[in-house]
Amino acid sequence: MSVVYQNIRRADAATADGFKDYGVATVHEAQGRKGLMAPYMRPIYPGAHIAGTAVTVEVPPGDNWMIHVAVEQCRAGDILVVAPTSYCDMGYFGDLLASSLMARGVRGLIIDAGVRDVADLTRMKFPVWSKCVSAQGTVKETVANCNVPVVCGGALVHPGDVIVADDDGVVVVRRKEAGPVLAKSKAREEKEAATRARLTAGELGLDFYKFREPLAAKGLKWMDQPPEE
Amino acid sequence: MSVVYQNIRRADAATADGFKDYGVATVHEAQGRKGLMAPYMRPIYPGAHIAGTAVTVEVPPGDNWMIHVAVEQCRAGDILVVAPTSYCDMGYFGDLLASSLMARGVRGLIIDAGVRDVADLTRMKFPVWSKCVSAQGTVKETVANCNVPVVCGGALVHPGDVIVADDDGVVVVRRKEAGPVLAKSKAREEKEAATRARLTAGELGLDFYKFREPLAAKGLKWMDQPPEE
Amino acid sequence: MSVVYQNIRRADAATADGFKDYGVATVHEAQGRKGLMAPYMRPIYPGAHIAGTAVTVEVPPGDNWMIHVAVEQCRAGDILVVAPTSYCDMGYFGDLLASSLMARGVRGLIIDAGVRDVADLTRMKFPVWSKCVSAQGTVKETVANCNVPVVCGGALVHPGDVIVADDDGVVVVRRKEAGPVLAKSKAREEKEAATRARLTAGELGLDFYKFREPLAAKGLKWMDQPPEE
Amino acid sequence: MSVVYQNIRRADAATADGFKDYGVATVHEAQGRKGLMAPYMRPIYPGAHIAGTAVTVEVPPGDNWMIHVAVEQCRAGDILVVAPTSYCDMGYFGDLLASSLMARGVRGLIIDAGVRDVADLTRMKFPVWSKCVSAQGTVKETVANCNVPVVCGGALVHPGDVIVADDDGVVVVRRKEAGPVLAKSKAREEKEAATRARLTAGELGLDFYKFREPLAAKGLKWMDQPPEE
Amino acid sequence: MSVVYQNIRRADAATADGFKDYGVATVHEAQGRKGLMAPYMRPIYPGAHIAGTAVTVEVPPGDNWMIHVAVEQCRAGDILVVAPTSYCDMGYFGDLLASSLMARGVRGLIIDAGVRDVADLTRMKFPVWSKCVSAQGTVKETVANCNVPVVCGGALVHPGDVIVADDDGVVVVRRKEAGPVLAKSKAREEKEAATRARLTAGELGLDFYKFREPLAAKGLKWMDQPPEE
């Protein structure tokens, strides 16, 4: 038996939206360097940056039927996370499914498999992070589960978790940790903004961070380049 | 002995041109999911979409002399398909060869090897689908065949076949099958356009495609997410 | 003990700047096909083309402390070249370090590892050629050497060498060979410009390069495609 | 806070041991084609075939301290499953840790990262399935969780699940599904044994499986190869 | 409609068998450096070396039904060559199909996709060259063609061509060129045997091949290593 769990608990919407202001690298640091998907998860076009709550769905290898099921479970502010039950790189998702998701206010797709119609998706401004681009289509024969924990890009995603994605990749924030991680992301970003201003003005990181003494203590020496032989 | 076949039979020009309106994923489906090149064949810049008739040429590893031979065999509406006789990833093709091909009305290049001068090619709007980008040049020492069947990106291409390429990849349509496949692509696209309108308006695919009953028949259940432990 | 060499000998600034007019493929050919980095060194955004003098720095795996040290050794016209002491693909470099480098007039970064904050770097127009994009950050624990010879993208780089990078990749020109290689690049480009004009006008490479006779001598035959079976 | 869960519920030992008689491909089919790790998970030497219960452990990138913690949680019949909290390919595990695990009766290691001392591990007959071989060592600085659900090779593993690994790869069987899946594996294998005997004796699969009629119904024709042109 | 061509023309059996004495590298050189499959086609166990005549079969992505059809077309001395109609890396082939092929005297399998049951295949001494190992199985739903030209590992194979495979990879020899290529392989090998004897005895290649003069003419100088700085 396969199950579609409805009415899932989601991270607080305002909290999830708040992550839109912070990059994946910042959020990953802020939550203690966990939850990062593998670097092979790349955006289909540059410049997209989204945050939202995860609706998760399993798909059998080469079969995208369950994505149609998942669409109904999505609402405004969600991000759909698709994970094959076994390794597969076919093109599960194209512009028709994107039309459906956009009609429901979904912010993007994260899929550990292939995607197609990428020119259309770019024009529609529907961002996707995927393992590859492939025109190879799929069938509709087999069911699986929707809104259960899934593995995507090597990271575990529970329904209702927060997803943040930008040009650096994709990171998952646990639903119950979203509030504190958002606060830590904000604190980190504010601190970085102050630092950025001083570094942009030309102050050296060596001075700003007071690195000269600890570097010397580790045995680093400065000397002129020796004359040429 | 190596041979250059001249005056090849090409797919009908109007038919070949007609494929410009259909994406690679659509054409691949329309002809029964065959003829797709491997996903490693990627465009050097996004947004290009071409269709035309294939002029094919073999090149020895690390030797691009035969591409100069192939230029003369090309005419307006053609797409040049280049296949090394053994696996190679050097940069066989750059802006000078592209100037020659553009002067003859050639629409693009498909090469199962490397390409270089990609900034120039982007400015010239000469699209290329290749295995990689490499500045590593080639020599001019050895001859091979032109306008014989070649293997490119894992797909067999005969001279005169139709090539369609876009951001999803590259697909080959047999010369004699071009007419029926174009008709099927058109039918598929029209059907999808109607579907797209209804999905964009918010109708669920579950309802539109009447999926609820067969899904239930396969054992899919809908239930509320259980309360938290 | 680790050392930071200061006041390094650099290639002549006007010479280094002169390479800005020539592509990586041209320079690689002009210096006899050496010094090309591996094709996996890719730009984070298309269209950048830089030339400048190398400041080199080693970084331990997963530790970017030495990049802060290297910033101080950079001056206007330099390009920073970062090489891990052992294979690593974490995200060593982001927008804060880029702010520091831009404040000093540095033209770009070449790194045989990962980079992050690529959306910010694209907005700032600070070009980077890297092995991958990764949000995975690094620590500041261990020292290494600055301005010693390093290996980056499979190529040996000495401090003060000229680096040229564009959409085709990255090439290194030895400091003492910069003058002659620039002259050869210019000569090659001028010759190509004349060739390009004639090829663009429709003259065939077969005629322009006088290839017909040597091709025939190698056994190449032209004949009409045989009729269909 | 990080946690080590002790006294975990494991799949029944006799059931787990029973999987030793069935290959990964058989078990994967028997449980409905789910739970297969990605093909990049390869054995360090050929011929190993193990089944056992999973002890799971998270490791921070480049830090193997938690593996020492996990050793204590292992008992005879277990298989240790190690998953980095973010993508990493360093060499987390070598012959000393293998000595500890063998002393406790552990049957092997599954690690979504690198392993080293592979010549020693081969001599000791301690099998490992890993993403890569790397001599690059790790530190002991940071804690994480032990015996929580982890993602390894793209598959979700709960503590106490059954792991089966052979030269074809690695598959995970849920603890509560182990009994039925073992029965199905046995049934499948028995059926295959009977089939194998008849195929080895020369009976054609076309006849044995009664494929000729359905193949013809799908439009397959048999004809002699046409004479040569 | 799909077709199975029967009673194909094969290269002469004695000639095909004769290639068993020559390695892939030798045959590839002897036929002018063409017909080599891509380096990703690797043997599942070391030490196998086979030569025979090709029976070819197309398989749809994720569907191995046609391999059962192809078995009947094979006879003693053949090698089965399997090519997906679109890129796929599932495990199409295991020990049951190998039992059938061995019963008919088939010498091995070349498949541009995945294979499974590799431990059994190793025990049975049935050699396979494949793109990958994958336990992921396939279905039996769709027909395709048997004994038509196919592309495998990037090389074009016609039914009846000679296949030679060893630890270096796989090479294809055209049916009509088999006689002359065998003669050239023999000549090459005899010449190498004489060379090998002299090099093994300690004669330098520089002297044996008379390389010193042409090397000097290209500008190569010998000098003592300069003293250390």
Add this chain to the structure above:
Amino acid sequence: MSVVYQNIRRADAATADGFKDYGVATVHEAQGRKGLMAPYMRPIYPGAHIAGTAVTVEVPPGDNWMIHVAVEQCRAGDILVVAPTSYCDMGYFGDLLASSLMARGVRGLIIDAGVRDVADLTRMKFPVWSKCVSAQGTVKETVANCNVPVVCGGALVHPGDVIVADDDGVVVVRRKEAGPVLAKSKAREEKEAATRARLTAGELGLDFYKFREPLAAKGLKWMDQPPEE
């Protein structure tokens, strides 16, 4: 002009030989985690373990002429290190060159490119660590340098440096650092031998290394697995 440096300074022979007793992982740790080649440098057969002094040679892409030159510079106890001047993966080296090197007492080959005749090399017990296996041969047209510093597998190698290679990969030890690094490798190995004895006897690493207290100080808790929901 290209140069062959003769009579190079080599690391002390007894010291170089001494590294034969220590694995690559041990030596890499002993010298402070530097000098490791990239994990893509893999042995052509398992079980080889060599140490010796480096003779280095550059080769142009697709041209192995300089390897013949390098043979003459090798003597008993050396290991030949071959580096293309630009990225290349052809098969530069086969059994004839191995015969020459074995006649001179050379212990193995490290090559950042392809190798062929691997079945013969395995029979001859001539170990090779390479980027890939490829039957694709090379030409003899262009000269380069011998016994200059080269980059191989991403690591810088000077002539006379010590090379250690085993199933874990390849590490380079600087000529002048060989003595101290050997001593540190020995110390490390002795310490590990004592540790190994106690771990093999069943003592936990947690106790042996006194990890319990620092783990607890970092916030690690032990607790029983909660009951099932």
